[in-house]
Amino acid sequence: MFDKLLAAPPWSVRSAEKAAMMLEGLNALSALHYERCEPYRRIVDKAWGGPRSYARLQDIPYLPVSIFKELDLASTPDHSLVLKSSGTTGQMQSRIYVDGETAQRQSTALVNTFTPILGRQRLPFLAIDTKAVLTDQTMTARGAGVLGMMKFGARATFAMDRDLVVDKAAVREFLAVYGDKPFLMFGFTFLVWSKLYESFEDGELDLSNGILIHSGGWKKLEAEKVSNEVFRAALQRRFGLSRIYNFYGFVEQIGSVFVEGDDGRLYPPNFTEVIVRRPDTWEPCQMGEEGVVQVLSLLPTSYPGHSVLTEDWGVVDYVDKGVGGRFGQAVRILGRVPKAELRGCSDVIAASQDRAA
Template identity: 30%
Template sequence: MSDDAVEALFESDPFPRRRGGRFVAALRACASRQARRFPAIRALYGREGFRPDALRSESSVLDIPFLYVSVFKERDLPPARPFRPALTLTSSGTGGQKSRIVLDAGSLRRVKASAERVYAALGMVDKGTAANYLCMTYDPRQARDLGTAFTDELLTSFTARARVHYAIRRPPGGGPFRFDLEATLRALREMAATGLPLRVLGFPAHVLFTLRAWRERGWPDLRLGRGSWVMTGGGWKSHAGDAIPKPEFRRLVSSWLGIPAGNIRDLYGLVEHGIPYVECRRGRMHVPDYARVVVRDPVTLRPLPYGRKGLLHLITPYLSSFPSFSVLASDWGLKRPRCACGLPGETLELLGRAGTSPAKGCAITAAELLKR
C-alpha cells in the first residue's frame, strides 16, 4: 500500500499546477520504510522525537530530520537486513572521501523515470531523432560505478544515439584518467560534419577549455542550430578561478557552437540525491514535484523564506535502499516561488559551495585533470 504512494508520485507530472498530497504521501511511505530498514535513521528519529506518520501536510515536510551529506562520505550506514543491490554509485574523489550509494531496482527505476520526465517537460527528450554526444566526462566503460558516468548514460538516452564520445579516459595500457583534448577536438569536428544534432554534456570548465583550444587554433565557429544542446553540471569547483558568469558562458558557447543561448542548460544534482534540478530556457533551475528543497539558516538551521541565502536541505522519496533521502548539502542557494517561463513551481539558484569540506565531489577531481 505505502509503496504505491511512492510509485504514484514518480509516475506523475513533474511540474503540476497543484502540489502537496501526492508528494507528502510518498514521503511518509519512504520515511517509514527507511526507519524500518536503517538503524541509523531509526536512531535519528528517536533522538529528534520524529514520527513518519506526522507527515500529513506540506508544512510538516519542514520537520523531517536530515543528515549532513558529509556523513555519507565518512561512514557506511548499512541496512538492517541484506537486500539485492541493482547498482552501486560512487562520487569520484581520488584524494578525498567517497560516497558509496547503493540503489536497489526500484530506486534505480524511479531516479531514471524522474530524470526522463523532468527533461521531457523541459522539451529536451526527442527519442525519434538521432544525435551525437560529446561527453566531457568519464568513459562509463572504464568508470562503471561513478555517479557522472551513470548520469551521462542517462542523459544520452533522451534521443536515439548516433556517436558518443567520452573525453575523460584512461590511456591505452592503463594509468590515471585524463582529459584528452586532442581527441575531443577531433570528435567535435567530425560530429559537426555529420549534420546531426549534437549534445555536449559535462563540466563547464571542460566546455570552456575546449572552446578556447578550438579558437586558439583559429578554427571557425560552428553552426549546429536549434536542435543541439549543451547540458552542464557539477559547477566549477577547484576551477573557481576560471569561472565566468553564466550569461557570459552562454554567450561564448552559443556563438562558438551556433546554437541558441536558451539551449545551454545547467543542472544541479548530487550522487546522494539524484533528482535533477535543470535550468529552463530562462536559466532558472526548477524544483520538480519529486523533491522538496528547504533553504536553511547555516547557524540555526531554521527554514528561510524565499530569496534568502542558506544551506540546501534536499528531500526526495525515490530512495528505498540508501538513507540519504533527506540530506543537508554543502551548497549555498536560494529559492524563488515562481518563474517567468511559465513552468509551475519553485526555482533554485545556486550560490556556491559551503565551507572547506575535505570531501571532494566528482567535479573537483575532473577539473584537476585539466592541469595535467
Template identity: 25%
Template sequence: MRTFKYIDEVSRLKPFKFNKEYDQIFVNAMKENYEFQLTKHPYLKHMLDYTNGGLDINTIEDIYDIPPIFVDLMKYHDLCSLPEEEIELTLTSSGTKGQKTKSFFDKGSISRLNKIASSVFNAIGYSSEIPVEYFVLSYDITKATDIGTSWSDKQMIDLAPQKSVHWMIEWDEESKQYIFDDEKWARLFIERSSEGPVRLLGFPAYMYKMVETIKKIHKPVKVDERSFILAGGGWKNHLGKSMSLKEFGSYMEKNIGLKPSHIGDTYGLAEHGIPYCSCEYGHYHIPQYSRVRVCDPLTLEPVPMGEEGILHLLTPYNIAQPNLSLLSTDIVTLGENCPCNREGTYIKSIRRGGKKKHKGCAIAALEILKNSK
C-alpha cells in the same frame, strides 16, 4: 521486488504540476519511506528521540521535521538499508582522493529514478527526435561503470537518437589513469560538426578546453543550429576560474555559434539523485519528485523566499538508503513565478559552502584536465 504504493505513485506524477492532491501523495510517500528506514537504522530512531521524541507525517509541512542526514555522513559511511543481494547498482562520486560517496539502488529505486529523470528532461525541453553526434565530456562508461556522473550522462544519451557516441575522458591502460586528449577531440569535433547537429554532455570545463583548442588549430566553427549542450558538474573553465551559466553561454555563442537558449545545465548531488534542470532563463526548477527548503546554517530554521541559506533536500524515491531528508553544504537562494511559466519554485543561485572543497566529480575531473596535454 518490494512494493511501495505511494513511493511508486510519486514517480509517475507530472514533474511541474503542483496541487493539494499531489502534495498529499508526496507526503504519504515520505512517510512510507521513513517508516521503512526506521526499521533498518536504529540511529534514525535515536535522532528522532533526541529532537522531539515523535513525528506525525500528515502534511507537507511535517516532512521538513524528518531529521536530515548531513551530506558528509555519506562520504564516510556506507548507508545501506537492504541486503547485499537486493542491491542492483552502486554508484560513487568520482573523487580521485579523499572520501567517496556510495549511492545504493535496488531494482525498484533504479526504475523510479529512470522514470523521474526522463520525465524531468522531457518536460524541461531537452529531448529531440533529430539524430545527433554525441560528444560526452565525462568518464568512459565502459570503464567507469560505477561513477555517478557517467551514469547520469548515459541517461541523457537517450534524449535524442544517436548517430555516434564519443566518451572523451578515456582510461589509459599504461598510466592507469583517466586522460583527456583535447587536440584529438577538437579535430574530431571540427569534422563531425560540419556534418549535422551535435550534442555536448558533461563537464563544462572540458567543453571550454576543447573549444579553446579548436580556436588554436582551426578557423572558427559554427555548429548546426539544432545542436545542444547539456552541462553538469561544476562551473569552472579549464584553468579553474569560476563561470556562470550566462558567461558560458556567451562564450559558446561567440566561438561555435550556438545560441544560449540551446544550452542546458543540470544541478544535483550524488547523495540525492534528483536532477534540477535549467530552463531558458537559467533557473533550476524543482520537480514534483522532491521538495527543498533553504535554512539558516546555525538554527536550521527556514529563511524567507529569496534569502540565502543552506539547502535541505527531500525525496522518497530511493528505499535502499536512508537519505530521504538530506542537509547539503551548498548555499542557495530560491525563486518563484519563473517567466518560463513552469509551476513551482526554482533554485535561483548556487554556491559552495564550507572552508574546504568537497572532493567530488567536478573537482576530481578538473584535476585530470589540468594534468592533460
C-alpha cells in the same frame, strides 16, 4: 504518490499541492528506511526523538550529505550498483547503494524531466567526456551522469580520450555525419569549458543544431571569473550554440535534477522539493533569504537519501510564477557553504555513531 506526481507534466504541480502530496510519500519513505536501515534508525532515535508521522515537510528528518562518506547507508541487501561521488585522490567519497527498484525510479524520473527539452526520439549523442568514465571500476557521479543521459542518445561518440585530451578528429567526424540535424551533447560544465571550448577557435565548429545539457564544476569556473552568463555567451559566439541547459544535481540523489528555466532559475521537478535553512538555527528561511539547501526526493527506496542537507548555499526567489510554464519554487544555487557553517550537522553524525540504544 510518486507515480501520481510523475504522471503530471513536469513542473506543473503548484507548490502547496506538491507539498501535501510529497509529505505522504516522504512519511512512507522515512518509515521504510527506519525499519530497514539500522544506522538511519539510530540517527532518527537519537537526533529526532524517534519516528513519527510528520506534519510538515520541514519536519522530515534529514541527513547531512557528508554522512554518506562516513557510513554505509543501505535499506536493502540487494543493491546492484554502488555509486561514488567524484573527488580528487585521497578524498573520501560518498557511497550510494542502488537496487533495481531505485534505479528504475531514477531512470523514469530523468525521462520525465528531460523529455520536454529533448523530445521522445533519441538523438545522436556527443559526450564531452572519455569513455573510460563508464568502464573504470568505480562508477562516479560523472559516469552516472553520462550513463543517465545516454538513454536519450543514440550512436554515442566520446569527445576525449582516457587522458581527457580532446579527439578533434572524432568530434569533426561526428558533426560531419550528424551535425545538420538536432543532436545531444552532455558534459560536466568544467570539462565543456576547459576541454571543448578551449580546444577550438571561434567558428571552427558549428554546433548550432546541438542541445547541450551540463552540470557541475562551477566552483572552478567561478575562480576563473566565468559566470553562467559568460559561459552561455562564449559558447554562442564560438560555436553558434544557443540551446544550453544547466542543471543542479548530486550523486546522493541521482535522478532528482533541477533544470534551468527561461528565467535562469532552477526548478525542482514534481517529485522533489527544496527547503533552505538558516545555518545558525536550522530553521527554514523566508523566501528570498539565503541559506543551506536541503533537498527532498521521493526516488530513493534502497538507501535513506530522501531528505539530504547539502553543502550548497542557495535561495528560493519566488514560487508558482509559471515562467515558461514552470510552477513550484524557483531556486538559485549560490555556491558552497563555508565548513564553519555546517557545525550543527555534527550532532546528526554523532547520533549515528552512538550505538547505545
